[in-house]
Amino acid sequence: MMSHFLDIHTTSRADLRAMIDQARAMKEARRGLPKGTADARTPLAGRMIALIFEKPSTRTRVSFDVGARQMGAETMILSGKEMQLGHGESIADTARVLSRYVDLIMLRTFEEATLLEMAEHATVPVINGLTDASHPCQIMADIVTYEEHRGAVAGRKFVWSGDGNNVCTSWLHAAGRFGFDLTFTGPETLDPNPRAVEFARAQGSRVEIVRDPMAAAAGADAIVTDTWVSMHDPESARERRHNQLRPYQVNGAMMAAARADALFMHCLPAHRNEEATSEVMDGPQSVIFDESENRLHAQKAILRWCLGV
Ligand code: CP
Ligand code: NVA
Numbered sequence: 528m529m530s531h532f533l534d535i536h537t538t539s540r541a542d543l544r545a546m547i548d549q550a551r552a553m554k555e556a557r558r559g560l561p562k563g564t565a566d567a568r569t570p571l572a573g574r575m576i577a578l579i580f581e582k583p584s585t586r587t588r589v590s591f592d593v594g595a596r597q598m599g600a601e602t603m604i605l606s607g608k609e610m611q612l613g614h615g616e617s618i619a620d621t622a623r624v625l626s627r628y629v630d631l632i633m634l635r636t637f638e639e640a641t642l643l644e645m646a647e648h649a650t651v652p653v654i655n656g657l658t659d660a661s662h663p664c665q666i667m668a669d670i671v672t673y674e675e676h677r678g679a680v681a682g683r684k685f686v687w688s689g690d691g692n693n694v695c696t697s698w699l700h701a702a703g704r705f706g707f708d709l710t711f712t713g714p715e716t717l718d719p720n721p722r723a724v725e726f727a728r729a730q731g732s733r734v735e736i737v738r739d740p741m742a743a744a745a746g747a748d749a750i751v752t753d754t755w756v757s758m759h760d761p762e763s764a765r766e767r768r769h770n771q772l773r774p775y776q777v778n779g780a781m782m783a784a785a786r787a788d789a790l791f792m793h794c795l796p797a798h799r800n801e802e803a804t805s806e807v808m809d810g811p812q813s814v815i816f817d818e819s820e821n822r823l824h825a826q827k828a829i830l831r832w833c834l835g836v
Pocket of ligand 1: 583587
C-alpha cells in the first residue's frame with residue numbers, strides 16, 4: 528500500500544508511533560557502521576527516489592539521500608529552478624510525469640498548496656520536506672531525540688519560544704498526536720497557526736500562550752526554538768522580527784527557569800546568539816546535533832511507511 532506523508536495531524540497516532548519505534552530500532556541496528564554501509568536488510572532495493580528542492584537545504588537533502596541509499600534505493604536530487612516546474616509547467620503535470628520515472632517524491636516547497644497538488648496528482652507517495660506551513664519530518668526526528676534522552680513524550684511540557692512558524696505548527700500537530708502539552712511564548716504578531724492550536728486542544732493537549740518567556744519556561748521539560756526569519760519570510764521583515772523576538776532568545780536565564788533536566792532543541796540551521804545563545808546551543812542540555820542525526824533514522828522509517836515495506 529502506498530501512503531503520502533504530508534503532515535503529522537493527517538497521519539494516524541498508531542502509524543506515527545510505529546514509525547518512531549522503527550526509527551529507533553533501525554538506528555540501534557546499524558550502530559557503529561560507516562555511514563555508507565548498507566543496512567543488513569535493504570527494503571528499498573530497486574526503488575528510485577526523487578528529492579526536489581525549491582528552497583535551500585543541508586539536513587533534509589543529505590539525510591534523505593543517505594537514508595534512502597542505506598536501505599538500497601537510488602536517489603536523485605533535483606532543484607525546482609532547474610526543472611520545467613520553475614518555468615511554468617504545472618505541478619499536476621510534473622506529478623504525473625515524475626510518477627512514470629520514480630517510486631517516491633520528496634518535495635520541499637513554498638506554498639502548502641503546491642505540496643497538496645503534487646500529492647493529488649502523483650501516483651507514487653509524496654513526502655513533505657518542508658513548506659511555508661509545516662515541517663513534519665523534522666518533528667518526527669525530534670520525538671525520536673526527546674524519547675531517546677528522556678523517555679516517553681506523553682504528558683510532558685514543551686515550550687516553544689519565538690516565531691509561531693512552520694516548525695511550530697508541526698510541534699503543535701505532534702502535541703495532539705503524541706499527547707504532550709505545548710506552551711507558546713512569543714509576540715502576539717507571530718502567534719502560532721490557530722488551526723494547529725485548535726487541533727492540539729481537540730486531541731486533549733493543553734496549549735497555552737504566555738507572553739512572558741520566563742513564566743512560560745517554568746516547569747518545561749524541553750525548550751524549543753527556531754530561526755527568527757524563515758526562508759519564506761520577506762527580507763524586509765528582518766529588522767522588525769528581530770526587534771519583536773529579542774526578548775524570546777533562549778539563553779542561560781531561560782534554561783534556568785525550566786526544569787533542571789530540560790532539554791534544549793532547535794531544528795537548525797541556527798543563527799547563533801540570535802534565537803539562542805552559543806552557551807545554550809553548546810551546553811549540556813542541548814541535543815541539537817542528535818536532532819540532526821535523527822532526521823536520517825526517522826525519515827528511513829517514513830520512507831518505509833510510505834512504500835509499505
Ligand atoms: N532542519 C532542516 O530541515 O534543515 P535543512 O534546511 O538544512 O534541510
Ligand atoms: N522555519 C525555518 C526552518 C528551516 C529548517 C524555515 O522555514 O526557514
